[in-house]
Amino acid sequence: MSVALPTSVGEVVDLLAHNPEATLLAGGTDLMVEVNLHGRRPGDVVALHRVSELRTWSLDTSRRTVTIGSGVPYAEMETGELARLVPALAEAARTVGSPQIRAAGTLGGNLGTCSPAGDGLPILSALDALIDVVGPNGQRQVRFADFMVGVKKNSLQPSEFVRSVTLPLVEGWQGYAKVGTRNAMVIATASVCLVRSIDHVAVALGAVGPTIIRATEAERWLVANHVMSSPPNVETLSEFGRMVREASRPIDDHRSTAAYRRHAVGVLAQRLLTRSYS
Amino acid sequence: MNVSVVSPPRSGTLGTNASRPDGVAKVQGGFAFSSDTWAENMLWGATLRSPHPFARIVSIDVTAAWKIDGVEVIVIADDVPGLNAYGLIVQDQPVFAKVGDLVRYSGEPIAAVAADHPETCKRALEAIKVEYEVFDPVVDPEECIAGRAPEIHPHGNVFRHQRIVTGDQSVEGDVVVEGDYEIGMQDQAFLGLEAALAIPDSGGDGVELYIATQWLHEDRKQIAACLGLPEEKVRLVLGGVGGAFGAREDISLQVHTCLLALRTGRPVRIAYGREESFFGHVHRHPARIWMRHHATRDGRIVKIESRMVFDGGAYCSTSPAVLINGITHTQGPYKCDNALVDGYAVRTNNPPCGAMRGFGVVQACYAHESQMDKLAAACGIDPVEIRLLNAMETGDRLITGQVVDSVAPVEECIRATAAIPLPPDLESDPDFRDIPGGSGRTADRSHIRRGIGWGVSIKNMMYSEGFDDYSTARCRISNGVVTVKFATAEVGQGFVMLAQQIARTVLGVDEVLLDTIDTQVGSAGSTSASRQTWMSGGAVNAACVAVRDKVMAHVAQYHDLEVANLAIDGTDVVDTRGNFRVAVSDVIAHLEIDETVEYHHPPTEDLDENGQGNCHVAFAFVAHRAVVDVDPELGLVKVVQVATAQDVGRVLNPLSCVGQVEGGIAQGLGLAVMEEIVVTNGKVRNPSFTDYLLPTFLDAPAVEAVFIEEFEPKSPLGAKGVGEPPCISVTPAIANAIRNATGRELPRVPIRPYDVCL
Numbered sequence A: 001m002s003v004a005l006p007t008s009v010g011e012v013v014d015l016l017a018h019n020p021e022a023t024l025l026a027g028g029t030d031l032m033v034e035v036n037l038h039g040r041r042p043g044d045v046v047a048l049h050r051v052s053e054l055r056t057w058s059l060d061t062s063r064r065t066v067t068i069g070s071g072v073p074y075a076e077m078e079t080g081e082l083a084r085l086v087p088a089l090a091e092a093a094r095t096v097g098s099p100q101i102r103a104a105g106t107l108g109g110n111l112g113t114c115s116p117a118g119d120g121l122p123i124l125s126a127l128d129a130l131i132d133v134v135g136p137n138g139q140r141q142v143r144f145a146d147f148m149v150g151v152k153k154n155s156l157q158p159s160e161f162v163r164s165v166t167l168p169l170v171e172g173w174q175g176y177a178k179v180g181t182r183n184a185m186v187i188a189t190a191s192v193c194l195v196r197s198i199d200h201v202a203v204a205l206g207a208v209g210p211t212i213i214r215a216t217e218a219e220r221w222l223v224a225n226h227v228m229s230s231p232p233n234v235e236t237l238s239e240f241g242r243m244v245r246e247a248s249r250p251i252d253d254h255r256s257t258a259a260y261r262r263h264a265v266g267v268l269a270q271r272l273l274t275r276s277y278s
Numbered sequence B: 001m002n003v004s005v006v007s008p009p010r011s012g013t014l015g016t017n018a019s020r021p022d023g024v025a026k027v028q029g030g031f032a033f034s035s036d037t038w039a040e041n042m043l044w045g046a047t048l049r050s051p052h053p054f055a056r057i058v059s060i061d062v063t064a065a066w067k068i069d070g071v072e073v074i075v076i077a078d079d080v081p082g083l084n085a086y087g088l089i090v091q092d093q094p095v096f097a098k099v100g101d102l103v104r105y106s107g108e109p110i111a112a113v114a115a116d117h118p119e120t121c122k123r124a125l126e127a128i129k130v131e132y133e134v135f136d137p138v139v140d141p142e143e144c145i146a147g148r149a150p151e152i153h154p155h156g157n158v159f160r161h162q163r164i165v166t167g168d169q170s171v172e173g174d175v176v177v178e179g180d181y182e183i184g185m186q187d188q189a190f191l192g193l194e195a196a197l198a199i200p201d202s203g204g205d206g207v208e209l210y211i212a213t214q215w216l217h218e219d220r221k222q223i224a225a226c227l228g229l230p231e232e233k234v235r236l237v238l239g240g241v242g243g244a245f246g247a248r249e250d251i252s253l254q255v256h257t258c259l260l261a262l263r264t265g266r267p268v269r270i271a272y273g274r275e276e277s278f279f280g281h282v283h284r285h286p287a288r289i290w291m292r293h294h295a296t297r298d299g300r301i302v303k304i305e306s307r308m309v310f311d312g313g314a315y316c317s318t319s320p321a322v323l324i325n326g327i328t329h330t331q332g333p334y335k336c337d338n339a340l341v342d343g344y345a346v347r348t349n350n351p352p353c354g355a356m357r358g359f360g361v362v363q364a365c366y367a368h369e370s371q372m373d374k375l376a377a378a379c380g381i382d383p384v385e386i387r388l389l390n391a392m393e394t395g396d397r398l399i400t401g402q403v404v405d406s407v408a409p410v411e412e413c414i415r416a417t418a419a420i421p422l423p424p425d426l427e428s429d430p431d432f433r434d435i436p437g438g439s440g441r442t443a444d445r446s447h448i449r450r451g452i453g454w455g456v457s458i459k460n461m462m463y464s465e466g467f468d469d470y471s472t473a474r475c476r477i478s479n480g481v482v483t484v485k486f487a488t489a490e491v492g493q494g495f496v497m498l499a500q501q502i503a504r505t506v507l508g509v510d511e512v513l514l515d516t517i518d519t520q521v522g523s524a525g526s527t528s529a530s531r532q533t534w535m536s537g538g539a540v541n542a543a544c545v546a547v548r549d550k551v552m553a554h555v556a557q558y559h560d561l562e563v564a565n566l567a568i569d570g571t572d573v574v575d576t577r578g579n580f581r582v583a584v585s586d587v588i589a590h591l592e593i594d595e596t597v598e599y600h601h602p603p604t605e606d607l608d609e610n611g612q613g614n615c616h617v618a619f620a621f622v623a624h625r626a627v628v629d630v631d632p633e634l635g636l637v638k639v640v641q642v643a644t645a646q647d648v649g650r651v652l653n654p655l656s657c658v659g660q661v662e663g664g665i666a667q668g669l670g671l672a673v674m675e676e677i678v679v680t681n682g683k684v685r686n687p688s689f690t691d692y693l694l695p696t697f698l699d700a701p702a703v704e705a706v707f708i709e710e711f712e713p714k715s716p717l718g719a720k721g722v723g724e725p726p727c728i729s730v731t732p733a734i735a736n737a738i739r740n741a742t743g744r745e746l747p748r749v750p751i752r753p754y755d756v757c758l
């Protein structure tokens, strides 16, 4: 096993171009579990920690976007300026693991693993984030919906990696809620990110399908049938919840049941919608 | 004991917050746990386990594994020199499953390897080819009871069946309530994983084992039998133990490690990871309990009927004793004259179950405390009132016919708990960390309902049914230094500190050395059953008193005083009738005294076929009141506060008592709402801390504890064990609070979110 310690994005590109099989190491909070628990034995490792560009974020006021380096740890998203700009991401970051995990874990790693329960992903989905991918042929931007293609599957090509994610600044409200069987440090059994502006709503569901699911019909129905400037009434909430439940495609496993997950995303979506008016 | 303790007690003596000799090292990370042991020229060991819960081993092929560079030895059943079986009560569990024989649970050991590196071990295990004939596992205890399941083991599929029949069976209550309850499989989940280091004697005819265990001498007995060695050739030294909770009472890696060391002539270390730990030790028995209470219209219990089925999994372990504890605690801490209880502990192809904090009483208590709330509702009485109305007192007769001659302050426990102030109401805009869902921000204030629930319990202490679980201690004075030795497993409970407190108090010295905890002194019995403060505390006390008697005799003779008039006052020997006073340190500077004493508790009896007999030594009681905020629509909970008053006899170290209470409550909370080994068709589906959830800081409640101190005359120090009671009735207290908030029946624990809201 070799470990490369590049310090620039260019070096990472070169390393991966020469060795498409190399394993990227960001915070290691997924990878080291693979190694220690599941016996994965990576051949060559490219450690991203020293690539300072990946660990920074920037605001583009003219385009009204935020670009967050793939190596920015969750701890930095939880509070401060980034939390003010993308509050739903801050809330999602706060639910990830423990302080130790949040100090190390990154969005790049969340996207690399691409688990349906990844807490960063519903935010990227609901905000229609663009994933900035770099490879031997240069840079391309991929819509999140085209990036995550299955359970722990993404559309990165060999030698490509995630440089950053670009999120629009949204006028309006955004929030994230996650159900787990304990009150902290728990994998989501169901989660919802809701983003609402004056004429638009986006609802992304986590842990209830092979990928993050957008409840597009519920979104459309709400915009078409509800005066977006006023809080929803009981009937609206109930129909909205029903449509969100319909959108989910959960399974039974040792963490929970499909029925509960379906129920939970409906409740969370209703509560987030209500919260968005409070 | 004629010790005159000055008031306030001298620092470091009984009754004070003496500091722990292992405390600073543990906090700073310098303490050597068993998994930190290391020896020159050491090899690593690892265990091959069956993936199948029920199969016959057709063949084992180790040729490919032998060829791997660095592999020093591979052992299978045929290499076990002595008995290929162990077990605490009956020896029915093989060291390794044998070719031609059955594997009876998923995780059963088949072979072990020793190699130069853990990675080599891993590769060697992967290279061992085992051919199985796989069978459908037997996982339904009822099939075993009915005799419909295939025989899993030559000893049969029922570990024990016992009834309790007492009083007048024709009695019927004005009010009758019943329920079917289920308790899931909980894991002890200690943080210090199983680890051992075996060092062979140079001649190869003996071995020294450094091991994290609960009972050195019992381990030694079983290890020696498996190795075919006389017991004196197997020496055990306690490795640093990071928690136990019952999971270290059985043999896990002890025999494997010794065998590998003896075969290679080199030190061998085995250390389990978290996943293997789930397969390496026994768990809390899952149980199904039916219970029916008969009461008068005003709520007095007149008869209890129950049927309890404990699933012991593949091997016996302590299942028969767990069953007896369960059924003999059916009535809880309440008076009851008439009862009919039928209990089974059965063998299945599920993971083996054995000891865990509360030992059978946890299961019984969950059922009887659920019943008490049902009874209260049926009689239209407050849940606290109905418990007070039926509260047991000293002198009451249990359904086994045994008279409770321990101090039994049940009413005091309930009243003291009720007197603890309730927590304030939730604020209008609470912090997300303070409400159900926690960091997931699932709820707002309006979604939350608060419930209050009660649980009260009785727990036996020490071993039962005629077992003489004595303890031994040695106290020496040499060159002015006091040294205490015992084989009591320090598993985190703080016995090392208590032993020093006792010696300081009895002998009037400040410095007390502790000798290595090993098998070079008599047995201490197990660190379990809430027994070590009483038993080993009793032994250390007796050994120190024996030494003190000699010191006094010396002083009396030397100074021509009456020995009966001498006493320890602080750190001096004084003549209570005169002015004589001399520092203990001066007296002992030139004395050589060495006393070893055994402490035995009063004998107990077996139960007869009707479950009658004085089978337990003593009892302790506790009350819990839980305040729980519930989000009924999502089924999420936040335990806000647990108030408790516990009968402890006497507080020997206040901080230690609080530690046991807070830890026990967290463990009982785990069983109530999250901790469960999920087993499907004999296979564990969540053997990791990712999916076996333990309470975090955001789940643990505020604990308000009060201690009921009524000196227990039967106990050598007046104290009762405090370890188990905290985790017993808190589980039903939390369940009752969730029921109170939601109106749901919730017949099983852990209560899962979907049990509450779907």
Ligand SMILES: Cc1cc2nc3c(=O)[nH]c(=O)nc-3n(C[C@H](O)[C@H](O)[C@H](O)COP(=O)(O)OP(=O)(O)OC[C@H]3O[C@@H](n4cnc5c(N)ncnc54)[C@H](O)[C@@H]3O)c2cc1C
Residues within 6 Å of the ligand: A023, A024, A025, A026, A027, A028, A029, A030, A031, A032, A033, A048, A070, A071, A095, A096, A097, A098, A101, A104, A105, A106, A107, A108, A109, A110, A111, A112, A113, A117, A118, A119, A120, A160, A161, A162, A163, A185, A186, A187, A188
């Ligand atoms: C105790 C614990 C609790 C956890 N709790 C949560 C939780 O609550 N919510 C949650 O979502 N996750 C949780 N996780 C999982 C993990 O922390 C997250 O998925 C995290 O985002 C991973 O980031 P990382 O930087 O540590 O990734 P790494 O482990 O370094 O990498 C993960 C994968 O992504 C690849 N990768 C890394 N960087 C890039 C890149 N720039 N481009 C392409 N591929 C890349 C790696 O090769 C690897 O395959 C938890 C993990 C642990 C150990």
